[in-house]
Amino acid sequence: MNRSIAETRARVERSLKRRRWAERRFQAYGLGAVLLGVGFVAIMFSSLISQGWSAFRQAYVTLEVFYDPEIIDPDGTRKPEDLAIADYAALIRNSLKAKFPGVEGRAATKQLAGLVSGSAAQELQRRVVATPSLIGQKQTLVVLTSDTVDQLLKGRIDRTLEEENRTISDQQIRWADQWVRDGQLSLRFNQRFFTNGDSREPEQAGVWGAIVGSIYTLGVTLLLSFPIGIAAAIYLEEFARRNRWTDLIEVNINNLAAVPSIVFGLLGLAMFLNFFGMPRSAPLVGGLVLTLLTLPTIIIASRAALKAVPPSIREAALGMGASRIQTVMHHVLPMAMPGMLTGTIIGMARALGETAPLLMIGMVAFIVDVPKGLTDPATVLPVQVFLWAGSPERAFLERTSAAILVLLAFLVLMNATAVVLRNRFERRW
Amino acid sequence: MPHFALLVALAALAVLGYWVGKQRSLQLVGGGRGIRKLHSLPAYYGFLTALWCALPALLIMAVWLLLQDTIISSLVLSKLPVALRGQNAGELGLLTNDIRNIVLGNIPAAAARPEVLVAAQDYRRLQGIADLALSGLVLAAGLAGLAWVRSRINPALRARNSVERIIELLLLGCSMIAVFVTLGIVLSVLYESLRFFHAVSLDQFLLGLQWSPQTALRADQVGSSGAFGAVPLFLGTVMISGIAMLVAVPVGLFSAIYLAEYANRKFRASVKPVLEILAGIPTVVYGFFAALTVGPFLRHTGELVGLKVASESALAAGLVMGIMIIPFISSLADDMITAVPQSLRDGAYALGATRSETIRQVVLRAALPGIVGGVLLAISRAIGETMIVVMAAGLAANMTANPLEAVTTVTVQIVTLLTGDQEFDSPKTLAAFALGLVLFVVTLILNVVALKVVRKYREQYE
Numbered sequence: 001m002n003r004s005i006a007e008t009r010a011r012v013e014r015s016l017k018r019r020r021w022a023e024r025r026f027q028a029y030g031l032g033a034v035l036l037g038v039g040f041v042a043i044m045f046s047s048l049i050s051q052g053w054s055a056f057r058q059a060y061v062t063l064e065v066f067y068d069p070e071i072i073d074p075d076g077t078r079k080p081e082d083l084a085i086a087d088y089a090a091l092i093r094n095s096l097k098a099k100f101p102g103v104e105g106r107a108a109t110k111q112l113a114g115l116v117s118g119s120a121a122q123e124l125q126r127r128v129v130a131t132p133s134l135i136g137q138k139q140t141l142v143v144l145t146s147d148t149v150d151q152l153l154k155g156r157i158d159r160t161l162e163e164e165n166r167t168i169s170d171q172q173i174r175w176a177d178q179w180v181r182d183g184q185l186s187l188r189f190n191q192r193f194f195t196n197g198d199s200r201e202p203e204q205a206g207v208w209g210a211i212v213g214s215i216y217t218l219g220v221t222l223l224l225s226f227p228i229g230i231a232a233a234i235y236l237e238e239f240a241r242r243n244r245w246t247d248l249i250e251v252n253i254n255n256l257a258a259v260p261s262i263v264f265g266l267l268g269l270a271m272f273l274n275f276f277g278m279p280r281s282a283p284l285v286g287g288l289v290l291t292l293l294t295l296p297t298i299i300i301a302s303r304a305a306l307k308a309v310p311p312s313i314r315e316a317a318l319g320m321g322a323s324r325i326q327t328v329m330h331h332v333l334p335m336a337m338p339g340m341l342t343g344t345i346i347g348m349a350r351a352l353g354e355t356a357p358l359l360m361i362g363m364v365a366f367i368v369d370v371p372k373g374l375t376d377p378a379t380v381l382p383v384q385v386f387l388w389a390g391s392p393e394r395a396f397l398e399r400t401s402a403a404i405l406v407l408l409a410f411l412v413l414m415n416a417t418a419v420v421l422r423n424r425f426e427r428r429w
Numbered sequence: 430m431p432h433f434a435l436l437v438a439l440a441a442l443a444v445l446g447y448w449v450g451k452q453r454s455l456q457l458v459g460g461g462r463g464i465r466k467l468h469s470l471p472a473y474y475g476f477l478t479a480l481w482c483a484l485p486a487l488l489i490m491a492v493w494l495l496l497q498d499t500i501i502s503s504l505v506l507s508k509l510p511v512a513l514r515g516q517n518a519g520e521l522g523l524l525t526n527d528i529r530n531i532v533l534g535n536i537p538a539a540a541a542r543p544e545v546l547v548a549a550q551d552y553r554r555l556q557g558i559a560d561l562a563l564s565g566l567v568l569a570a571g572l573a574g575l576a577w578v579r580s581r582i583n584p585a586l587r588a589r590n591s592v593e594r595i596i597e598l599l600l601l602g603c604s605m606i607a608v609f610v611t612l613g614i615v616l617s618v619l620y621e622s623l624r625f626f627h628a629v630s631l632d633q634f635l636l637g638l639q640w641s642p643q644t645a646l647r648a649d650q651v652g653s654s655g656a657f658g659a660v661p662l663f664l665g666t667v668m669i670s671g672i673a674m675l676v677a678v679p680v681g682l683f684s685a686i687y688l689a690e691y692a693n694r695k696f697r698a699s700v701k702p703v704l705e706i707l708a709g710i711p712t713v714v715y716g717f718f719a720a721l722t723v724g725p726f727l728r729h730t731g732e733l734v735g736l737k738v739a740s741e742s743a744l745a746a747g748l749v750m751g752i753m754i755i756p757f758i759s760s761l762a763d764d765m766i767t768a769v770p771q772s773l774r775d776g777a778y779a780l781g782a783t784r785s786e787t788i789r790q791v792v793l794r795a796a797l798p799g800i801v802g803g804v805l806l807a808i809s810r811a812i813g814e815t816m817i818v819v820m821a822a823g824l825a826a827n828m829t830a831n832p833l834e835a836v837t838t839v840t841v842q843i844v845t846l847l848t849g850d851q852e853f854d855s856p857k858t859l860a861a862f863a864l865g866l867v868l869f870v871v872t873l874i875l876n877v878v879a880l881k882v883v884r885k886y887r888e889q890y891e
Contacts (some may be wrong), residue, residue, distance in 0.1 A: 014779075019783055019786070021787045022783075022785060022786075023783045023786075025782060025785075026784075026785035026788070026789075027687070027691055027784075027785065029683050030683045030684065030686050030687025030690075030691055031687055031691075033679065033680045033681075033683035033684040033687065034683075034684040034687050034688065034692075034700055034704075036684075037680060037684055037703075037704045037707065037755050037756070037759070038700060038703050038704070040707065040752045040755075041703055041704075041706055041707060043734075044710070044718055045653070046720070048714075048718075049721055064437070104588075124762075133505075227603075228603045228606060229603075231599065231600045231603035231604070232600070232603040232604035232606065232607065233601065233604075234600055235597070235600035235601050235604040236604050238561070239597055239600060239601075240604070248608065249604055249605065249607060249608055251877075251880075252607045252608050252611050253607045253877050254876075254880055255611070255873060255877065255880070256607055256610060256611060258806060258809060258872065258874075258876040258880075259614070259813070259869065259873070260809075260810075260812070260813020260814070260840070260868060260869075260872055261813070261815065261869060262620070262813065262815045262840055262843060262844070262865070262868070263614060263813070263865055263869050264614075266614075266617070266618055266843070266847075266862060266865040267610070267613055267614045267617055267618070269615050269847065270617035270618065270620070270621055270862070271613055275617075276495055276498075276499070277498045277499050277502065278498075288653070292610050295606065295610070296607065299604075299607070323589065323593055323599070324593070325592075325593040325596055337841070347784070349709065350730065352711075353709075353710070353711025353713070353714075354711070355711065355713045355816050356710065356816055356819075356840070356844070357710075359819075359844055359847075359848055360843075360844075360847055360848075362848075364848055382711050382713040382816075383581070383713075385713050385714070385717060386713050386716070386819075386820065387815065388661060389506035389713075389716070389717045389720065389721070389820060390820075397721065400717060401717075402890055403718065404714050407711065407714070408714070410710070411709060411710075415709060
């Protein structure tokens, strides 16, 4: 047992090299883990941006259209209801045939017409119904191409593939190239993406319907969860005596914060839809479900904000003869408000990204119209992302990424507001 | 929006009530000079009047609106011809929906059957009566409250105390909502699950090895073939969550250690927010990333080395879920590690331990309970995570231990069972609620244990 000092020292020195090496290795693991996390963020964002950026520009083609009276209004009545149901697709076809002469037969014509989006005919109809005097004239129009031409122009279709394996035929590629050579086909800012609702045709699909749905849903959530959450926090922090009841409430809130969100969806389905008979797919119900979901977050954040107000403030107010309610309303609450607002915004940001519970209450339906009220069928941004992600068309892939970018932009905006609020109004005691 | 107009009217009435109450109190003591004779400030008499004017009326309105549709529907249905009424619950529900849609103008009236059209008119008539009655009742209640308080106002009335008691009760009510939500979850999920367990026995559900809910649509198979055995779903959930934890725990823990113990302040301040971005990204984005980037990437890599990887492999979903959980674990572990007192570290250094030895043998051991609690919370989150697995994991229930194959999870099945057609008496949709119950119970247990562990740990060092 009695080892000499020299022996011990030799042993330690022998082990030092190994221990220092272990030290360096351990530190490298740590750094590696951090870099891995940061790398994930970088990969995700770069893949989203590189995929989604192109969706903000869309292929348009310039066409020379002749508003042929023979097709639009053969009887010459000029009645609006006749004008509304005319065959405007034929005008587009004729314009295309004039550009590419020699196209005969149904199959070839169909291929040719497939270059242009179905919305072009609707555009013509809108114009003619608005100004019937156009009939008989020629006009140069810029119309949407189909999504395949758009993808071709953006280089997302592999021209070297066999024709059967492509969504666009050799002939269509030749036509599109001809357009490019003649300067008729170009990418422009994709305004429709921000003004349209959903559509089965990728080139016409937009996020506006989903944004409006999200605004309605979050509006309901905010109106309910902010006052209720703050009231609950005030009660628990300032008034509740510590007894079994308040303990139960506390445990409940903490647990609710960790209940999987889809369970809230089940609650919404069973209670709001089946029991109370509320409408499916409505922002009202979505807002209610998200309220229940965000309440615990807001209550916990608000309680933390109330806790941060020093007791001396309360004691001073009480000492001046204020009642407890007056103390809270006049002194504690204003001081805790920035913290509460920060917590609420973060809760709202979480609610904005929430998808699963909304699937349960039917907000996953395909809805073209922009919702006009709280009970209209609607969808929200993350659900729109989910819907588009499941679409087979290549063009929906870039739109999904673009919708995600829009969603993330909103989230960044909300979180930045929260950070600014905190930095500006936070008081340290 | 007649209800909105009613709310506005009620608000106006409450404002009027405030003014009436305040004036009445001043009038009783002969104007602003006699204010000393009042028990409370005049504004409190106003508030008291306004509260008594608005609150009972609001309560009446809420209860009425919650029940109105159900009652009107049953009234309308009871008047329908017997031939139409004598259907099963599902078809009756569809019929009710039709009637409501005609009333709302969602479907053109011309397309409907004459009986339904009559019913829709009846519905609209009843709705009109109900709205009128509601408006009358609410405004009457408001006025009655107003008049009652006004008649009670006298200088000795303790208005402030009454107002404060009402406010306190309102605050209490708001904090009780959390309890009601829990109760609502338990009751609604339990009720539907019990209906499910009438058709499929509990042990069949919990121990059965075969899951194929679709076949239950065939008449000869309902609740008989054991097609509702949830074990494959549980195994799939465990596998995907397990993969996620294999990614998240080491990466999250090591980043927390590095950030808390090694990194200088500048590095920490710039890297920590970046990691927290991961926590703020919506799960649907992770799902998209898993399904369209990671899944195909794994399949191609597998092809290169000669492995067959399913495009909806458990590995892809688990990996991405792990990435999602990294910030959760790292921030919790960071808290726990920084809560360990410096004196413990100093003691270890004094004995000649290196930094990593101190961390491994002292800091981590001291922080272990807290970290375990955090990991439990993370597991509960992984089990309940929905969007990633809905988008990136499979639908078919495979019993396999191979992470390269497609498996399905509890949450995926809940979503697939409940989106699409909704027939509320078939075991197929009710099964979703049974799965939800299992999910709720398991996560609840994990959360309770985890929160207890974390709290105990915090108390230890405070």
